[in-house]
Amino acid sequence: MNERQIIEYIAALAGPDDARLLKGIGDDCAVIQKDGNHVWLLTMDTLIEGVHFDCAFHPPEKLGRKAVSVNVSDIGAMGGKPMFVLLSVGMPKGFDPSWFHDFARGLTDACREYGCLLIGGDTVASPLGLTFTLTVIGETATGRVVYRSGARPGDTIWVSGSLGFANAGLELLRRGIDPGNAAFKLFYEQHLNPRARVELGSRLGASGLVQAMMDLSDGLATDLAHLCKQSGVGAHLLAHDLPGVTALVEAARLTGGDPEQWAIGGGEDYELLFTARPEAHSRLLDLGRQCGLPLTPVGTVVEGEGVTLIRQRPEGGREEIAIAYQGFDHFRNRAGG
Amino acid sequence: MNERQIIEYIAALAGPDDARLLKGIGDDCAVIQKDGNHVWLLTMDTLIEGVHFDCAFHPPEKLGRKAVSVNVSDIGAMGGKPMFVLLSVGMPKGFDPSWFHDFARGLTDACREYGCLLIGGDTVASPLGLTFTLTVIGETATGRVVYRSGARPGDTIWVSGSLGFANAGLELLRRGIDPGNAAFKLFYEQHLNPRARVELGSRLGASGLVQAMMDLSDGLATDLAHLCKQSGVGAHLLAHDLPGVTALVEAARLTGGDPEQWAIGGGEDYELLFTARPEAHSRLLDLGRQCGLPLTPVGTVVEGEGVTLIRQRPEGGREEIAIAYQGFDHFRNRAGG
Numbered sequence: 001m002n003e004r005q006i007i008e009y010i011a012a013l014a015g016p017d018d019a020r021l022l023k024g025i026g027d028d029c030a031v032i033q034k035d036g037n038h039v040w041l042l043t044m045d046t047l048i049e050g051v052h053f054d055c056a057f058h059p060p061e062k063l064g065r066k067a068v069s070v071n072v073s074d075i076g077a078m079g080g081k082p083m084f085v086l087l088s089v090g091m092p093k094g095f096d097p098s099w100f101h102d103f104a105r106g107l108t109d110a111c112r113e114y115g116c117l118l119i120g121g122d123t124v125a126s127p128l129g130l131t132f133t134l135t136v137i138g139e140t141a142t143g144r145v146v147y148r149s150g151a152r153p154g155d156t157i158w159v160s161g162s163l164g165f166a167n168a169g170l171e172l173l174r175r176g177i178d179p180g181n182a183a184f185k186l187f188y189e190q191h192l193n194p195r196a197r198v199e200l201g202s203r204l205g206a207s208g209l210v211q212a213m214m215d216l217s218d219g220l221a222t223d224l225a226h227l228c229k230q231s232g233v234g235a236h237l238l239a240h241d242l243p244g245v246t247a248l249v250e251a252a253r254l255t256g257g258d259p260e261q262w263a264i265g266g267g268e269d270y271e272l273l274f275t276a277r278p279e280a281h282s283r284l285l286d287l288g289r290q291c292g293l294p295l296t297p298v299g300t301v302v303e304g305e306g307v308t309l310i311r312q313r314p315e316g317g318r319e320e321i322a323i324a325y326q327g328f329d330h331f332r333n334r335a336g337g
Numbered sequence: 338m339n340e341r342q343i344i345e346y347i348a349a350l351a352g353p354d355d356a357r358l359l360k361g362i363g364d365d366c367a368v369i370q371k372d373g374n375h376v377w378l379l380t381m382d383t384l385i386e387g388v389h390f391d392c393a394f395h396p397p398e399k400l401g402r403k404a405v406s407v408n409v410s411d412i413g414a415m416g417g418k419p420m421f422v423l424l425s426v427g428m429p430k431g432f433d434p435s436w437f438h439d440f441a442r443g444l445t446d447a448c449r450e451y452g453c454l455l456i457g458g459d460t461v462a463s464p465l466g467l468t469f470t471l472t473v474i475g476e477t478a479t480g481r482v483v484y485r486s487g488a489r490p491g492d493t494i495w496v497s498g499s500l501g502f503a504n505a506g507l508e509l510l511r512r513g514i515d516p517g518n519a520a521f522k523l524f525y526e527q528h529l530n531p532r533a534r535v536e537l538g539s540r541l542g543a544s545g546l547v548q549a550m551m552d553l554s555d556g557l558a559t560d561l562a563h564l565c566k567q568s569g570v571g572a573h574l575l576a577h578d579l580p581g582v583t584a585l586v587e588a589a590r591l592t593g594g595d596p597e598q599w600a601i602g603g604g605e606d607y608e609l610l611f612t613a614r615p616e617a618h619s620r621l622l623d624l625g626r627q628c629g630l631p632l633t634p635v636g637t638v639v640e641g642e643g644v645t646l647i648r649q650r651p652e653g654g655r656e657e658i659a660i661a662y663q664g665f666d667h668f669r670n671r672a673g674g
Contacts, residue, residue: 001434006426006460009438013445014455020420021456030456032421032474035372044423044472046461083357084369086381088470089343097338101346108350118351119358119367123343124383128465133425135381135472137369331430331462 002331026230027148028074028214029138039145041138043074049129057173060099062193064106067132069196070217072114073270075138076198077215079146079205082116086135090126114198144205146274151212151231155275155301158284160197160293162244163220164259165190167266171255183247194270200291201272209283213274219265219327220298223273224307228324234304237264237323239311243296264309265327275301341662363567364485365411365551366475376482378475380411386466394510397436399530401443404469407554409451410533410607412475414552416483416542419453419535423472427463451535481542483611488549488568492612492638495621497534497630499581500557501596502527504603508592520584531607537628538609546620550611556602556664557635560610561644565661571641574601574660576648580633601646602664612638 001009011025022039023031029041047053047067072082087107091100111118116136169191172184197215204210212231216223220237228235239260248259276284281297288295299310307324338346348362359376360368366378384390384404409419424444428437448455453473506528509521534552541547549568553560557574565572576597585596613621618634625632636647644661 001432001437003460006437010424010426010441010445010455013441014448015445018454021454024454024456025458030421030423032456040377042421042423042457042472042474044425044458044470046425046427046459046468046470048427048461048463048468050464051462084367084379086367086379086472087347088381088383089347090383090385090468095338100338100343104347104350108347108352111351117355117358117361118347119361119369120379121362121381122383122470123340124385125388126385126468127387128385128463128468131383131385131427131463131468133381133383133459133470135379135423137379331428331460 006331023147028077029080031078031145034139037142038139039142041075041078041080041140041145042135043071044133044135045071045074046131046133048131055130058192060102061106064103065110065193067134068107068110068114069194069270071134071136072116072138072198073196073215073217075136076196076201077213077272078140079144079201079213080138080140081202082114082136082138082198084137085111085116085118087118087121088124088133089121090124090128090131092127092129093125114196140205146205146210146213148212148214148227148230151227151233151275151301153233153301153303154278155211156278156281156297157224157235157237157299157301158274158276158295159216159220159243159271159298160200160288160295161269161271162247163216163242163269163271164244164248164262164266166194166268167262168248168251168257171257172251175255177254184251187251191268194268196270197272197293200288200293203287203291204272204274207283207287209276209280211275211277213272216269216271216273217267219267220273221264221307221323222325222327225324227273228305228307234302235299235307236302237299237307237309239309241296241298243294243298264323267327360484365414366417368415368482370479371476374479375476376479378412378415378417378477378482379472380408381470381472382408382411383468383470385468392467395529397439398443401440402447402530404471405444405447405451406531406533406607408471408473409453409535410552410554412473413533413535413538414550414609415477416481416538416550417475417477418539419451419473419475421474422448422453422455424455424458425461425470426458427461427468429464429466430462451533477542483542483547483550485549485551485564485567488564488570488612488638490570490638490640491615492548493615493618493634494561494572494574494636494638495611495613495632496553496557496580496608496635497537497625497632498606498608499584500553500579500601500606500608501581501585501599501603503531503605504599505585505588505594508594509588512592514591521588524588528605531605533607534609534630537625537630540624540628541609541611544620544624546613546617548612548614550609553606553608553610554604556604557610558601558644558660559662559664562661564610565642565644571639572636572644573639574636574644574646576646578633578635580631580635601660604664
């Protein structure tokens with residue numbers, strides 16, 4: 001079973017949503033009614049040593065921050081504001097208290113910066129190594145939630161920020177390559193301590209300009225495939241328009257990586273992926289500027305299904321490659337195919 | 338650092354509760370306002386292979402049920418009804434799909450039986466073993482939440498059901514001792530598939546008879562010490578009154594265990610521990626009968642601090658033993674002292 005099959009199996013067993021639930025399994029967050037005007041958004045993410053982080057090069061304070069960021073990112077991706085955090089900590093007996101102190105400080109500092117409160121959780125011994133699970137509860141007005149399912153043919157596909165930086169950072173860190181230049185430092189930071197696009201997501205939700213939205217955690221190829229499936233549409237991506245790819249060339253040369261593959265399959269970008277009607281173009285560019293983040297159109301929603309990457313050949317003409325679900329999946333090998 | 342120190346450290350960093358929060362770290366659940374008349378109760382618990390369960394003798398369907406029960410138990414312990422469940426699943430690549438199918442079926446069946454819905458979560462690879470974290474959200478009327486902090490000197494201390502059965506079951510299972518008699522089957526089931534006292538907790542909360550309440554997960558000695566600390570009181574327990582101890586004698590003989598130690602330090606009973614004014618005695622016994630569960634007075638809340646076990650000596654006279662926090666702690670060895 002791969003990750004999607006596990007989720008689909010358990011969603012089928014969980015049964016149909018009932019009236020208490022506005023959205024169950026299958027989006028960035030579950031959505032439940034809070035009161036007459038507001039909903040709660042609920043999300044949960046686990047970080048496991050050796051899978052999501054490597055203590056050899058991940059400073060504990062940054063790891064604590066990242067644990068919060070990857071969770072609040074899901075809240076922002078539905079247009080909400082994070083409010084409350086629950087934390088389950090699994091550590092081996094005899095863990096280093098100073099490591100834990102730094103981790104906890106990073107985590108609680110990040111909670112404060114995102115405007116949310118740590119309110120409870122669990123503490124267990126974990127012979128399996130370090131493992132951290134967070135649940136974040138966010139809030140927004142009932143009519144402002146942005147789901148994955150709203151994309152329509154003709155929508156423009158947008159991403160915030162740059163793609164592939166986290167993957168480049170991870171590959172450089174694994175090889176101990178000195179962050180000699182500013183770009184490398186940025187890549188390092190994007191892996192070690194990504195910043196969730198909560199303000200942007202909240203403003204996009206409030207703007208009413210966005211049809212569908214999610215965060216980029218498993219890579220554009222996989223995440224856009226999820227969005228397309230939920231919306232019953234397909235997508236055309238223009239390889240040439242993917243933001244950040246040219247900045248990756250030197251890091252790719254040093255590590256034997258592929259900048260385009262990092263951008264579409266790398267995962268952990270924690271940027272926002274969203275679609276909007278073409279007439280929203282200039283207002284979206286303005287909104288990005290107000291948040292200090294570039295927003296880039298990268299393709300178009302089409303009738304049908306699947307995600308197609310369109311590449312202009314240097315010799316003229318173009319090639320089209322099916323790339324749906326070629327990002328990160330925990331239960332299969334990484335290479336797409 | 339032990340478990341309490343970890344929690345106190347992180348609670349101090351998290352900072353003081355703010356107006357959004359009715360109760361933060363330090364009770365069975367965090368409590369937040371839902372609407373004018375209701376609160377949400379939030380709890381999170383992790384189960385880790387080799388710590389909380391052993392796949393050699395834990396059938397996956399019962400493990401799925403237990404994962405739900407240990408979480409909804411915290412909701413019941415504050416007088417609430419469980420509503421929504423989030424699940425994070427960590428499994429090694431190449432896990433057995435039929436094992437997972439049985440686990441997921443047990444988990445979703447238990448959700449339905451407790452009246453709650455599985456609404457989301459996360460799925461990750463966990464190279465070193467199975468790990469499951471659940472967050473449960475419950476609801477109750479604002480004035481009906483029962484905290485750990487309400488115990489007053491003179492209150493009677495009560496427990497539901499029997500103590501030590503889960504520990505007896507675990508010791509028998511570890512040794513592969515055949516469940517030849519009905520009592521052993523009960524002990525097995527109490528470890529493998531405990532039933533949370535949600536209906537009882539909800540009715541106790543609604544009755545207005547209960548001053549303080551929590552569930553017994555780490556053993557009476559530790560859990561009662563938590564309740565006393567939160568309430569600023571001490572407790573006297575009568576060894577002779579602990580329910581179920583005599584039923585444990587044969588299992589203890591076969592495994593080299595101590596029935597009284599299992600009852601006060603065993604953990605995983607998932608019974609309710611609560612205090613009430615003495616005049617509520619007969620109404621509580623009635624309420625237990627209505628729920629089909631014996632409720633037993635086991636001691637008295639006193640001025641001061643700590644938990645004292647009072648044992649009548651066979652030769653006459655009595656001995657008093659300080660037992661606070663002599664239950665299960667993940668980060669120290671099991672034996673009290």
